[in-house]
Amino acid sequence: MANTSGKAYALNVLSPIKQSGENDRGYVEQVRTSIQNLGLHEQSPFANIPQTYLARLFILDDVVYESLPGADRIFNFSEILSIFSDKQRRAALPHQEHLKSKYLVFVSNFHGELDDYLEGMWLQEQTFIKTVWQHCVAFDQVNDLISFKEYIYKCQLDTTLFFNGSTDDSLQEQLKGLYVKQELANFAMENQGKSAEQLQQAYQQFISRVQLENLDGPSWKPAQSSLAVEGEAI
Amino acid sequence: MTEELQLTDIQGNIVQAYGRANFIFARYFFLKINDGEKGREFLSCILPSITTAQLWKNISGNLQRPTVTTNIAMSYKGLEALELPLASLNGFPKEFVMGMQLRKDILGDDGVSDPANWDEIWRQDVHVWLSINGQSKETIEERYQLIASYVEQTQGGVEILFGNKGEAGQTDLPYQDASAIFENGKPTAKEHFGYRDGISDPVFQGQNDSSDRVLGRGKLMRDGSWKPLATGEFILGHPDEAMEYPKAPTPANLAKNGTFMVYRKLHENVGSFNKFIEEHGKDYPGGKELLAAKFSGRWRDNGAPVTKVASQEQKDEWDKIFYSEDTTDVQRKKMLTDFNYNDDLSGSKCPLSAHTRRTNPRGSLEFGQDGAFDTPGALTNRRRILRRGLPYGKVDDLTKDDGEHGIVFMALNASIERQFEFVQQQWVNYGNDFKEGNDKEVLLGNHQINPPSKVVHPVDPDSDDAPYFIGRIPRLVETRGGEYFFVPSMTALSMIADGIIDPT
Numbered sequence: 001m002a003n004t005s006g007k008a009y010a011l012n013v014l015s016p017i018k019q020s021g022e023n024d025r026g027y028v029e030q031v032r033t034s035i036q037n038l039g040l041h042e043q044s045p046f047a048n049i050p051q052t053y054l055a056r057l058f059i060l061d062d063v064v065y066e067s068l069p070g071a072d073r074i075f076n077f078s079e080i081l082s083i084f085s086d087k088q089r090r091a092a093l094p095h096q097e098h099l100k101s102k103y104l105v106f107v108s109n110f111h112g113e114l115d116d117y118l119e120g121m122w123l124q125e126q127t128f129i130k131t132v133w134q135h136c137v138a139f140d141q142v143n144d145l146i147s148f149k150e151y152i153y154k155c156q157l158d159t160t161l162f163f164n165g166s167t168d169d170s171l172q173e174q175l176k177g178l179y180v181k182q183e184l185a186n187f188a189m190e191n192q193g194k195s196a197e198q199l200q201q202a203y204q205q206f207i208s209r210v211q212l213e214n215l216d217g218p219s220w221k222p223a224q225s226s227l228a229v230e231g232e233a234i
Numbered sequence: 235m236t237e238e239l240q241l242t243d244i245q246g247n248i249v250q251a252y253g254r255a256n257f258i259f260a261r262y263f264f265l266k267i268n269d270g271e272k273g274r275e276f277l278s279c280i281l282p283s284i285t286t287a288q289l290w291k292n293i294s295g296n297l298q299r300p301t302v303t304t305n306i307a308m309s310y311k312g313l314e315a316l317e318l319p320l321a322s323l324n325g326f327p328k329e330f331v332m333g334m335q336l337r338k339d340i341l342g343d344d345g346v347s348d349p350a351n352w353d354e355i356w357r358q359d360v361h362v363w364l365s366i367n368g369q370s371k372e373t374i375e376e377r378y379q380l381i382a383s384y385v386e387q388t389q390g391g392v393e394i395l396f397g398n399k400g401e402a403g404q405t406d407l408p409y410q411d412a413s414a415i416f417e418n419g420k421p422t423a424k425e426h427f428g429y430r431d432g433i434s435d436p437v438f439q440g441q442n443d444s445s446d447r448v449l450g451r452g453k454l455m456r457d458g459s460w461k462p463l464a465t466g467e468f469i470l471g472h473p474d475e476a477m478e479y480p481k482a483p484t485p486a487n488l489a490k491n492g493t494f495m496v497y498r499k500l501h502e503n504v505g506s507f508n509k510f511i512e513e514h515g516k517d518y519p520g521g522k523e524l525l526a527a528k529f530s531g532r533w534r535d536n537g538a539p540v541t542k543v544a545s546q547e548q549k550d551e552w553d554k555i556f557y558s559e560d561t562t563d564v565q566r567k568k569m570l571t572d573f574n575y576n577d578d579l580s581g582s583k584c585p586l587s588a589h590t591r592r593t594n595p596r597g598s599l600e601f602g603q604d605g606a607f608d609t610p611g612a613l614t615n616r617r618r619i620l621r622r623g624l625p626y627g628k629v630d631d632l633t634k635d636d637g638e639h640g641i642v643f644m645a646l647n648a649s650i651e652r653q654f655e656f657v658q659q660q661w662v663n664y665g666n667d668f669k670e671g672n673d674k675e676v677l678l679g680n681h682q683i684n685p686p687s688k689v690v691h692p693v694d695p696d697s698d699d700a701p702y703f704i705g706r707i708p709r710l711v712e713t714r715g716g717e718y719f720f721v722p723s724m725t726a727l728s729m730i731a732d733g734i735i736d737p738t
Contacts, residue, residue, distance in 0.1 A: 185688060189705035193517040227685050 003159050006168035008053070009117065010159040011108045013152055014060065015136040016101035027135035028102045032059055034132050035104075040225075045128040046108075047223035050120040051171045053164075055108040057132065065096050104136055111170045118149050171222060172215040179219045182227070183210050237465065237472065239287070239440035243491045243723045244469065245305050246285035247367070247622050248646055249441055252303060253432065257367040258414035258421045260624050261374050262497070262642060264355060264395045265362035265385070270317035272391020273361075277316075277731035279384045280306065283377070286724060302368040302377045306727070307495050307719035309333060312361030316730055318488075321737040325483030326720070329651040330494060334716045340655050342663040342680035347713035353499065354405060355397030356715040362392075363497060363719045378409065399714075401627050401638045410499065412624035412642045425625050426502045426639050427677070427710075429530050430537040434571050434594060436618040438463040440472075446564050450571035454597035454611040467648055468620055469493050475615045480648035484737040488730075491723035496619075496645040496654045498716035499626070500678075503635040506708045514704060520545060528691055529676040531590030539573050541584035541591075574598060576610070580692050586668040587689040592661045592675040594618065599667065617661075619645040619653050640714070650718055674707075681707045 003010055021027045035057045038044060046055045110117050122129065122145045129148070133139045142151045166174060183206070191202045210218060241249065252260075267273035285303035308316065310331045313323060329337055335349040335356070343349060349356065364381065368374040385392050398407040414421035425431045437451040439462045452460040453475075466474030470482045471490025482489030511529075515522025527533040527540045533549060536556060543552045555561055556569055575591060575598035578584055584591050591598070597610030607613060627639030647653035660666075663680055665673040673689050674681060681687040687707040693699040722730065729735050 185690075185703065186705075188701075188703040189688060192700065192703055 002162045003114075005162050005164045007111055007170075008162075008164040008166075008168040009110055009112065009114055010162040010164070011106070011110070011114060011117070012157040012159055013106040013155045014103040014157055015106070015133060015139070015151075015155045016103055017059070018135050018137055019101070028059060028061075031104055031132065031135050035059075038128075038132075042221065042223050042225060044223050045125045047221070048124045049117075050124065051111040051117060052222070053109040053111065053166060053171065053174075055106070055110075057107075058105050060099070060103040060105050062099050062102070063097055066094070101137070104133065109164060111168065115149065118152055119145060122148050170215075172219070175220040175222065175224075176212075176215050180210055180212065237440060239465065239469070240491060241287040243725055244287040245721055245724070246287055246303050247305055247365075248469065248493055248620070248721065249287040251432070251435065251620075251622055252367045253414070253423075253622070253624065255299060256369055256421075257303065258369065258624075259371050259374055260365060260367045260412040260642070261378055261409050262363065262365050262412065263378070263398075263409040264360045265312075265364065266359060266393050266395055267312060267315035267361045267391070268393065269388070269391035270315060271733075272388040273316050274731050274733050276384055276388050276392045277306075277727060279387070280304070280381060281724075281727060281731060283380070284724065284727065301370070302366060302373040304377060304381070305365045305367075305721070307363045307721040309360055309363075309717050309719055311359045313720065313730075315361050317733070318730065318735055319737055322483045322485070322488055322735055325737070327481050327494075327649065327651060329655060330718050330720065334496075334498075334718050337655065337718075340659050341713075342658065343713045344680060345682065346709065347680060352713070352715040353397060353399050355395050356717070357397070358395065360395060360717050363495070363717070399638055410626065410642060412626040415625050424534075425641050426504050426627075426629050427507050428526070428534045429532065430534065431641075432621055432623075433532065433537045434590065435620055436463055436468070438468050439465045440469075447567065449568055450573055450596070453615045454574055454609065456605075456609050463615060463618060467616065467618060467653070468646055470648055474648060485735065488722070488726050488735055488737075490725070492726055493646050493648060493721050494650050495622075495719045495721050496643070496647075496650060496716070497719060498643040498645075499640065499714040500643050501638075501640040501712045501714045503708065503710050503712065504629050504632060504639065505634040507710050508632050510708060510710070518702060519699065528585050528588060531584050531588035537570050539570065539584070539590075540588070541575055541578045542573050544583035574610070576600075576602070580695055582692050582694040582697075585689065585691045586670055587665065587673055587676055587691075589675055589677045592665075592668065593657055595661075595668070601669075613667075617653055617656050619647045619657065621645055640711070646721070676704070676707060676710070678711050679707070679709075681709045 017031055018027045021030065038057070041047070046052045049055075108117070133142070138154075139151065142148050169177070187202070187206045191199055194202065239249065246252065267276075283304045285300065285305060310323070310326060310333060313326075323331075334341070334343075338344065338349055366374045366377045366381075368377070382394065385394055394408045396406045396408050398410045399405055400407045400411075415424050415426065416422065417424070423430050423432060434451050437448045441447075441462065448460045448462055450460065452462045455461055464475045464477075465472035466478075466480050470480050470492050471486060472479070474480050482492075511522050511526050515525050518525040523534065524540075524546065527538075531540055532538060533540060533543065536553070538549060538552050538556070543549050552569070556566060561569075574596040575581075575584060579598065579602050581587075581591075586592070595614050597614070599613040600606045600610050604610075609615075621644070623641050623643040623645075625640070626642050627637065629639050630637065645654045658678075661668070662675045662678045665671055665675075670689070674687050676689055679687060686705055688703060688705040689707070691702040691704065693701050726735075
């Protein structure tokens with residue numbers, strides 16, 4: 001299945017949440033509270049998990065019931081019959097289906113191998129992982145990196161249609177690319193029309209300031225939510 | 235067979251623009267209805283004065299042009315005040331129900347353009363828009379006094395709202411005057427930045443003599459020909475480009491042959507504009523006038539399209555033909571409107587940030603991917619608007635922004651949300667559809683100090699020239715007021731006046 005697109009990986013994890021609850025609160029509500037309380041943007045735990053392009057956590061309560069008339073194999077006979085009797089119409093409707101559990105869904109698009117990603121995740125954000133997943137079925141067996149990986153693999157659902165919204169370069173390369181693009185536009189606005197000599201001098205200063213080869217900085221930070229005020233170093 | 239429009243049922247200035255027939259002066263004023271019954275009586279009273287579209291196409295073939303016109307439209311709150319049945323009111327689209335002020339986030343009316351900073355008249359509920367167009371100020375004043383006397387007769391049931399700003403520093407005028415800008419004693423089609431305005435208004439089915447007018451103004455077909463747009467893009471009760479009836483309230487007679495109007499008073503910061511093109515014009519390859527042309531997509535003096543006329547030398551040649559005695563009016567119109575941007579996908583002639591390209595991209599959103607959509611214009615055809623505005627005020631000092639001058643912008647469309655609002659939000663204040671990220675359109679964009687706006691004027695990818703970057707764009711146009719109005723048909727007006735709108 002298409003879990004990968006080049007070096008980009010699309011991870012889908014569905015972890016069943018335990019039934020019932022404790023202290024008059026259902027586990028599902030407790031999980032909801034814990035993901036609602038996560039920080040946004042720069043404060044998000046995903047900002048610290050290496051190589052995350054985009055990640056989401058949400059709760060899948062149930063499947064949606066679509067009360068469309070049943071489609072017969074050759075001709076939509078049940079629809080015709082439904083004109084004459086409501087009983088016929090109801091009989092032709094699909095059965096309602098429900099999930100056995102409610103699920104915590106974790107979706108992440110990232111750069112690189114799944115193994116490396118999970119390792120980075122465990123090393124950087126163990127507290128976050130334990131808080132969010134604590135009420136999921138069998139998570140109590142997770143106590144180290146190996147058991148965490150095993151747990152995620154068991155809950156993983158293959159991706160069928162993966163559209164990666166960016167390139168498959170590493171996060172640092174993408175952030176640096178965006179930073180340099182923005183800085184280059186500013187450089188052009190400040191220096192256009194100058195003589196070749198002045199321009200060359202300014203360009204050398206620009207290159208030594210933005211440090212093209214240095215992915216660690218200056219650059220945009222992961223999960224950065226606003227542009228730096230002009231002239232302010234990042 | 236093609237549908238013939240019932241012109242006697244459609245209000246004037248919709249099918250054909252008054253401005254084209256020398257109605258170069260206008261007065262707009264606004265009413266509040268305090269009593270539903272008296273409001274409806276007022277409608278009955280004014281009904282015989284309302285101008286229809288018939289004026290331009292007399293049955294006997296004679297053109298009997300009145301000296302003055304009158305038209306009317308209502309806001310959602312106005313229709314409520316006129317006591318339309320709830321089931322009819324509930325059928326109006328949500329953006330019309332909300333009104334322009336509550337749509338400020340979508341329209342980008344922030345900072346100086348925030349409704350909190352609008353003219354005083356907009357700090358209250360505005361129910362009815364009235365417009366008088368004329369060939370002289372005297373006939374307008376005469377008609378205004380007549381309508382004011384009808385208002386008087388309602389004994390407070392209807393009132394004219396005060397709070398319009400005037401040129402002499404007034405803040406409490408009962409009307410907003412507008413007029414074409416005069417040069418050497420002659421009226422022009424220009425606005426205060428000096429651009430010739432209103433050239434490529436859409437052409438739709440049901441307008442007369444559309445065969446040569448349709449070039450560049452209808453919808454671009456796969457074979458390169460142009461066809462009139464569907465009537466339902468502009469007039470309710472007729473099929474639109476999706477071959478559906480536009481969303482409209484019931485009963486059908488309330489909506490049919492009516493339309494929605496966007497009224498916006500747009501102040502023009504003439505001083506900032508002139509300073510900006512002077513400063514950049516010094517360095518700009520091709521000079522100040524070419525720069526101004528690339529902001530708009532058309533040269534300022536006569537509207538020559540910059541995508542076809544991309545340098546001063548080409549402009550001189552173009553002008554020779556345009557002004558030649560051997561050139562017919564039909565040929566001149568063709569020179570102004572018959573083009574698309576498909577020979578200029580990089581934007582090296584007409585930048586993708588130019589006003590005319592952003593607001594009407596013609597067939598160019600396929601970006602050269604021939605066959606990407608049903609027709610090259612498929613992404614444009616449902617985003618067109620009819621423009622019916624006029625400039626207001628005078629500019630006394632070309633170096634200053636203050637004073638009362640700008641454009642009373644009026645747009646007509648079947649869906650304010652799908653047409654006007656989409657263009658304003660996605661194409662004017664955002665650039666992603668044009669592969670320009672969040673770069674705004676230069677002239678109308680709601681530019682901010684931080685982060686500052688920029689646009690790039692590209693060059694031919696094969697040339698060695700450098701693209702030109704324009705940063706720190708000042709806000710050149712500010713919103714000073716406005717509302718969404720419903721322009722009913724004559725049938726609907728008389729039904730509203732008689733209180734017989736029945737949605738059941």
